[in-house]
Amino acid sequence: MCLQLTYVVKSGLVGFPLHQLNTKILPTLSATIPTPFPLVFSAPIVSFLSFIFSSPLSLPSSPPIFSPFPSSLPIRKKMATAFSPSKFAAQPFPLNTTSQNNPLTIPTIASPFLGSTRKLIRLCSSSNLNLRRRSGTVVAVSDVFKENKSKSTPNLLITKEEGLELYEDMVLGRAFEDMCAQMYYRGKMFGFVHLYNGQEAVSTGFIKLLKQQDSVVSTYRDHVHALSKGVSARAVMSELFGKTTGCCRGQGGSMHMFSREHNVLGGFAFIGEGIPVATGAAFTSKYKREVLKEVDCDHVTLAFFGDGTCNNGQFFECLNMAALWKLPIVFVVENNLWAIGMSHLRATSDPQIYKKGPAFGMPGVHVDGMDVLKVREVAKEAIGRARRGEGPTLVECETYRFRGHSLADPDELRDPAEKAHYAARDPITALKKYLTENNLTSEADLKAIDKKIDEVVEEAVEFADESPVPPRSQLLENVFADPKGFGIGPDGRYRCEDPKFTEGTAQV
Amino acid sequence: MLGIVRQKMLEQSLKKIPPAVSVLRSYSSAAKQMTIRDALNSALDEEMSADSKVFLMGEEVGEYQGAYKITKGLLDKYGPERVLDTPITEAGFTGVAVGAAYYGVKPVVEFMTFNFSMQAIDHIINSAAKTNYMSSGQISVPIVFRGPNGAAAGVGAQHSQCYAAWYASCPGLKVLAPYSSEDARGLLKAAIRDPDPVVFLENELLYGESFPVSDEVLDSSFCLPIGKAKIERKGKDVTIAAYSKMVGYALKAAETLEKDGIDAEVINLRSIRPLDRSMINASVRKTSRLVTVEEAFPQHGVGAEICVSIVEESFAYLDAPVERIAGADVPMPYAANLERMAVPQVEDIVRAAKRTCYRSVS
Numbered sequence: 001m002c003l004q005l006t007y008v009v010k011s012g013l014v015g016f017p018l019h020q021l022n023t024k025i026l027p028t029l030s031a032t033i034p035t036p037f038p039l040v041f042s043a044p045i046v047s048f049l050s051f052i053f054s055s056p057l058s059l060p061s062s063p064p065i066f067s068p069f070p071s072s073l074p075i076r077k078k079m080a081t082a083f084s085p086s087k088f089a090a091q092p093f094p095l096n097t098t099s100q101n102n103p104l105t106i107p108t109i110a111s112p113f114l115g116s117t118r119k120l121i122r123l124c125s126s127s128n129l130n131l132r133r134r135s136g137t138v139v140a141v142s143d144v145f146k147e148n149k150s151k152s153t154p155n156l157l158i159t160k161e162e163g164l165e166l167y168e169d170m171v172l173g174r175a176f177e178d179m180c181a182q183m184y185y186r187g188k189m190f191g192f193v194h195l196y197n198g199q200e201a202v203s204t205g206f207i208k209l210l211k212q213q214d215s216v217v218s219t220y221r222d223h224v225h226a227l228s229k230g231v232s233a234r235a236v237m238s239e240l241f242g243k244t245t246g247c248c249r250g251q252g253g254s255m256h257m258f259s260r261e262h263n264v265l266g267g268f269a270f271i272g273e274g275i276p277v278a279t280g281a282a283f284t285s286k287y288k289r290e291v292l293k294e295v296d297c298d299h300v301t302l303a304f305f306g307d308g309t310c311n312n313g314q315f316f317e318c319l320n321m322a323a324l325w326k327l328p329i330v331f332v333v334e335n336n337l338w339a340i341g342m343s344h345l346r347a348t349s350d351p352q353i354y355k356k357g358p359a360f361g362m363p364g365v366h367v368d369g370m371d372v373l374k375v376r377e378v379a380k381e382a383i384g385r386a387r388r389g390e391g392p393t394l395v396e397c398e399t400y401r402f403r404g405h406s407l408a409d410p411d412e413l414r415d416p417a418e419k420a421h422y423a424a425r426d427p428i429t430a431l432k433k434y435l436t437e438n439n440l441t442s443e444a445d446l447k448a449i450d451k452k453i454d455e456v457v458e459e460a461v462e463f464a465d466e467s468p469v470p471p472r473s474q475l476l477e478n479v480f481a482d483p484k485g486f487g488i489g490p491d492g493r494y495r496c497e498d499p500k501f502t503e504g505t506a507q508v
Numbered sequence: 509m510l511g512i513v514r515q516k517m518l519e520q521s522l523k524k525i526p527p528a529v530s531v532l533r534s535y536s537s538a539a540k541q542m543t544i545r546d547a548l549n550s551a552l553d554e555e556m557s558a559d560s561k562v563f564l565m566g567e568e569v570g571e572y573q574g575a576y577k578i579t580k581g582l583l584d585k586y587g588p589e590r591v592l593d594t595p596i597t598e599a600g601f602t603g604v605a606v607g608a609a610y611y612g613v614k615p616v617v618e619f620m621t622f623n624f625s626m627q628a629i630d631h632i633i634n635s636a637a638k639t640n641y642m643s644s645g646q647i648s649v650p651i652v653f654r655g656p657n658g659a660a661a662g663v664g665a666q667h668s669q670c671y672a673a674w675y676a677s678c679p680g681l682k683v684l685a686p687y688s689s690e691d692a693r694g695l696l697k698a699a700i701r702d703p704d705p706v707v708f709l710e711n712e713l714l715y716g717e718s719f720p721v722s723d724e725v726l727d728s729s730f731c732l733p734i735g736k737a738k739i740e741r742k743g744k745d746v747t748i749a750a751y752s753k754m755v756g757y758a759l760k761a762a763e764t765l766e767k768d769g770i771d772a773e774v775i776n777l778r779s780i781r782p783l784d785r786s787m788i789n790a791s792v793r794k795t796s797r798l799v800t801v802e803e804a805f806p807q808h809g810v811g812a813e814i815c816v817s818i819v820e821e822s823f824a825y826l827d828a829p830v831e832r833i834a835g836a837d838v839p840m841p842y843a844a845n846l847e848r849m850a851v852p853q854v855e856d857i858v859r860a861a862k863r864t865c866y867r868s869v870s
Contacts, residue, residue: 217607249644258643265610265647266639270630276600277635280607287613291589292560317600324595478641479679481648481703485782487682487734488701495733 157373160440166372167435168449169208170200170428173224175457176233177403180223180240183461184407189240192269193254196224198370198402201427202334203228205375206302209383215263217278218304220255221334221401222267225304230262237460243467250470251478271305272312275331278303279318282329282386300386301329308339310353316360319394323361328386330379331357333396334369340405341413357394369397370425373434400425539720547689547721548578548654548710551696552616554728556586559614562700563590565605566618566655575620576656576715602628602653606636606705609651614700619655622671622709629674636705637680652699657685657709658752658803659851665839670804672751675707676781677808682734683781685709687755688719691778694732702734709780711753737784739791743773746861747791749814750801751777754833754852758801761857770865780810785817792818796827797864803851806834831860 158166177195184193196203199221207216207228218225226236231247239246240254247259256267265281268274278301285299309315310333322329333353337344345351357364363385367378375397382393400422404411435441482488484496495501542550556562563586568575570583570593583591594601598619605615619625625632636649658670676683682704686692692710699706724730740755741762750758755776762772773791777784792798798818800811811832818830836850862868 248642248646251644252642256642258639258646260643260646265607266635266643268635270634273603273630273635276603276631277607277610279600280604280609281611282607283604284608284611284613287563287589287608288611291563292613314599314603317595317597318604320595321597321600321604478645480682481640481645481650485682485704485735487698487731488703489733490727490729490731492701501733 169204173200194221194406199399201372202397206379217265217274226257233460234463238464241464244470245467271309272314275318282327307335307344319360322392326391330382354396364394366396369399541718542689542721545715547692551693555700562614565592598627602631609649616652622657654708656712660712668840673809682706685751690725697731735782738776741774743771745771746797749775754801793825799831801833828864
């Protein structure tokens with residue numbers, strides 16, 4: 001039968017070598033309705049959800065395999081079984097730990113992986129899914145933070161300011177995308193528009209931890225990545241309307257958001273195309289540090305892509321090269337289970353994408369992508385790892401898109417129950433709940449933010465509406481960086497700018 | 509294993525011969541001679557030493573000294589951080605190079621032959637060529653893709669295609685095809701210094717050929733303009749426009765034609781994109797006859813483009829239809845006699861020139 005476990009790990013670790021853990025496992029029962037933030041006893045930080053497993057919500061008839069840990073089991077063994085179904089990729093990396101005593105809480109929580117996994121779940125029932133056999137070394141990816149708080153007071157993951165920042169960013173993403181849909185149906189936006197509703201936690205969770213010089217590479221579902229990275233809503237909206245005030249002056253469009261200032265490197269229509277480009281940006285960071293001797297260059301690159309891309313050759317090629325050359329990159333898989341109408345399970349021989357990381361020599365992590373705090377903790381780890389020069393990480397975020405693949409997609413193949421299930425796990429609602437329940441902020445503050453964002457988005461639409469369309473002369477501009485295409489002369493200046501530019505053929 | 513050891517020992521001894529010495533060795537007359545291989549090697553060497561942002565990437569460019577020994581000695585000189593041996597993943601490493609170029613470093617990506625670039629063509633076109641336009645000038649891509657292009661000897665259909673027309677049809681790319689050592693040096697240096705993606709099409713059979721080079725060419729800041737063709741041989745009766753290896757054939761054809769009283773003007777295109785339409789048109793207005801020569805497939809080729817350019821701009825000056833010599837419209841056969849038939853030969857060019865001069869009907 002399938003296992004249902006959620007691990008709450010202190011300080012956002014990716015994994016632990018078993019022998020180094022000194023823990024007490026305190027099982028915590030969650031409510032039957034899965035919440036993104038289970039009750040925890042002591043400083044909880046991340047919960048890593050187990051993967052294929054049914055939830056009481058979806059299959060009330062199938063009880064969880066492992067009940068909360070029976071105290072008769074020795075702790076070590078419990079950990080072995082406890083961790084083996086987790087999504088920490090087995091990877092014998094040396095551990096950097098400080099000596100810690102980290103109580104580990106392992107509540108059982110439902111983490112359903114719905115959609116066409118129903119058949120898989122039934123398959124699960126017949127075998128143990130190798131869970132017990134899978135006892136490979138699980139290794140930590142970074143330091144375990146020292147926790148000084150006592151077990152009785154909950155240690156919050158974020159401060160009020162951070163919470164509000166996250167909330168605002170997610171609400172901006174959501175409001176913006178909803179406005180895009182409206183504008184599309186009114187005919188102001190055209191072509192291909194792919195909306196990010198439901199996946200905001202991934203974008204916010206990761207990108208809000210970056211500096212301005214770090215770069216983000218995305219796919220065609222890139223509006224919210226650009227917004228999170230700092231491109232103004234006006235610039236993105238104008239770009240979508242095809243106006244000359246857009247971030248790419250209307251020449252890119254929905255799928256090609258570039259910003260040199262904020263280091264958003266696109267916006268690629270071909271899936272998998274952005275991954276090598278991101279790997280190259282990470283390569284440059286390393287090159288600058290080692291060859292060009294810019295010693296403090298520790299820029300990290302994030303590559304966002306989907307589950308369908310993980311079957312593409314370029315993905316594997318780049319996992320190989322990134323691990324081979326230890327590049328400062330984080331590969332973030334936004335696994336929303338569907339590639340247009342192709343379910344992830346129908347397309348992939350081994351649907352557990354995070355496992356593909358260790359095959360190439362990097363840690364692979366799975367995280368609940370509907371929960372911004374969990375994503376943020378994993379992101380801190382992975383980005384920290386990259387910044388320290390320890391190499392790449394593969395992070396699989398289980399998330400969901402509330403709308404269809406694009407605005408032209410009728411979205412008929414997805415089960416309404418699945419959609420409803422994930423809609424109940426809306427990341428914005430969850431964060432709101434967390435903030436209010438932990439008394440970080442009041443409803444009124446959050447409502448004020450909602451209102452502010454609505455105004456920002458409306459203003460962006462007005463701005464875009466009033467902006468001019470690109471002039472005729474813009475059609476032929478920017479094909480080349482070199483103004484007339486004649487190249488650079490020996491003196492380093494553009495040849496066409498040289499007043500004595502002649503036929504330029506040397507006589508031998 | 510032993511084979512590799514022996515190979516490494518051979519390479520050790522090869523490494524000891526610096527390029528300059530081999531230039532001197534092949535000098536037989538007053539002008540200095542330089543092979544294309546040395547020209548390319550010296551251009552890469554000089555550009556890498558002038559700018560530490562330039563780095564090489566490709567299969568076998570490092571320890572193997574280059575699949576065709578173009579990058580010989582560079583690994584020892586610049587180290588493995590700047591001369592990168594990649595795994596066999598064209599799509600992957602080309603994309604990595606493009607991503608690096610987004611940040612202003614200057615990769616020179618070697619494809620073992622341009623046939624393999626088809627695995628990476630998505631990155632060459634979609635993420636390199638189009639990016640400056642899509643980002644409206646925010647992100648330029650100063651990258652060079654180089655490697656041998658076109659037919660070699662007996663390598664079969666999958667290793668013999670010429671990609672000039674494919675890449676030259678894409679806006680945002682610059683496509684260069686050198687012929688002589690002077691072209692190779694000057695154009696490669698210009699390509700590396702250029703802020704845009706450049707596809708640099710060499711020819712494997714030309715690597716070993718020597719050409720005379722002047723002192724100006726050997727100067728480390730010598731570079732040629734992109735987008736300008738060169739008149740290799742002045743004439744007044746018929747213009748023969750060619751690129752890469754076919755320029756050599758055209759020059760030989762011109763010598764044959766001279767004996768028959770036809771004075772041919774040979775243009776070495778050098779740059780396929782941007783095409784030097786003004787020079788070709790000026791030449792055709794002078795001679796009134798045009799023969800274009802290429803070894804690629806005929807349909808939608810460079811010759812077709814040149815013909816249309818003439819029709820658009822100098823139609824009234826033409827005295828005869830434009831003759832287009834191209835490779836046979838078949839994948840390259842293996843058998844030596846068939847291969848000879850599938851690639852243009854000097855006689856074909858001579859016959860075509862005579863046809864334009866109404867000296868013959870065949």
